[in-house]
Amino acid sequence: MDMPLITFTDRGMHCAAADVYIDPWRPVQRAIITHAHSDHARPGMGSYLCHEHSAPLLRHRLGSGIAVEGIPYGERRVINGVTFSLHPAGHVIGSAQVRVEHRGEVWVASGDYKVENDGLTPPFEAVRCNTFITECTFGVPVYIWQPQAVIFEEINAWWRANASEGICTVLSAYSLGKAQRIMANVDTSIGPILTHGAVEGCNAAIREAGIELPETIPLTRETDPALIKGALVIAPGSAVDTPWANKLRPYSSGIASGWMQVRGWRRRSAVDRGFALSDHADWPGLNAAVRASGAERVITTHGYTDLFSRWLNEQGIASHTEKTAFKGEEVLAATDEESTA
Secondary structure (H helix, E strand, O other): OOOOOOEEEEEEEEEEEOOOOEEEOOOEEEEEEOOOOOOOOOOOOOEEEOOOOOOOHHHHHHHHOOOEEEEEOOOOOOEEEEEEEEEEEEOOOOOOEEEEEEEEEEEEEEEOOOOOOOOOOOOOOOOOOEEEEEEOOOOOOOOOOHHHHHHHHHHHHHHHHHHOOOOOOEEEOOOOOOOHHHHOOOOOOOOOEEEEEHHHHHHHHHHHOOOOOOOOOOOOOOHHHHHHHOOOOOHHHOOOOHHHHOOOOOOOEEOOOOOOOOOOOHHHOOOOOOOOOOOOOHHHHHHHHHHHHHHEEEEEEEEOOHHHHHHHOOOOOOOEEEEOOOOOOOOOOOOOOOOOO
C-alpha cells in the first residue's frame, strides 16, 4: 500500500513527498500555516507559507524576523512535484484550508473553519478531495448556532442597556478573530469601542494587511474615565476579573464562545452574560462541509473526534481519528492571547 499523502507525526501533519509540514507544533524546515492562532502557528520554523492576510499576523505574533511568505487564495505552489494551494476557511482573517495534490490524489487539511459568512472573513469554500482532514471542535448535535444576526441583536441590546445606565460593557473574546468579528458587527452608534492591548495589536496587523476595521481606541492608564462609561471593551478572557479590569468598574461582563450554547458554562465562567458565538463550524456545518468535499475518507482532529468519526462511519463515509496539538476553542479565550495590556 502506498504511503498516505499526509501522515501524522510527532512534529505535525507531514507531506513526505514534498517534505512540508502543515501547522507543525515542533520546529521543522518548511511549514504551511492555516491561520495565525497560536496552536496552529508555532515559533521556530525555518520558513512559513500562509495566506497573504496571515503574514502580518504571523510577524506580529512570532517576530518580525521570521521567514514568512503570504500568497492569495487559489495560487498554486509546486514543491517537489506536489501541488499546494490555499482556500478560504471562514474561521478568522487569513484562515485557509490547505489543498494538497500529488499523482492524481487530492487531500485537504481544513485547519479551523466555520461555514457561516461573518461579513469580515472570506466565507468557507468547499474543496473537492479524496481525503478530508477536518476539525470537529463542536462535533456533537447539541451545538447548532443561531444566525449571527440574532446573537448580535442580543449583544447590542445588552450593551445599549448598560450604556443607558452609565455602565461599561466588557466582552471577552479571542484577540484574533472573534474580537474583530464583534467590532465589525455590533452597532457602533451605541458608544465607543475600547480594546485591550492584545486585541489592538492584532487590529494593527490586520489593518496592515489592508483590511478595514471600525474605529477602536486602545485602553490605557491615560484613558478618560468618562469615555469608559457606556463603552464596549473587548478583551481576552485572561484580562477579565484582574486588576486591569478593576479600573473599568462598574461594568457588566460577558463572554462570546460556542461553549455558551450549553447551560452551566456561563455560570462556571463567572460572567454576567454568555453569547453562543463561535468561529468554528457547528454540527450541521461540519456535516455540510464533509458532504460538500465529496471525500471518500475523513480524518477527524481536535474536538469530539471519536463521536464525529463514528457518526461518519455510520453514514457510510470511511473515517478515523488522529491526535494533534490543536486546542480548538478554549472556554475563556485565554490561551491564545499575548499577556501584554
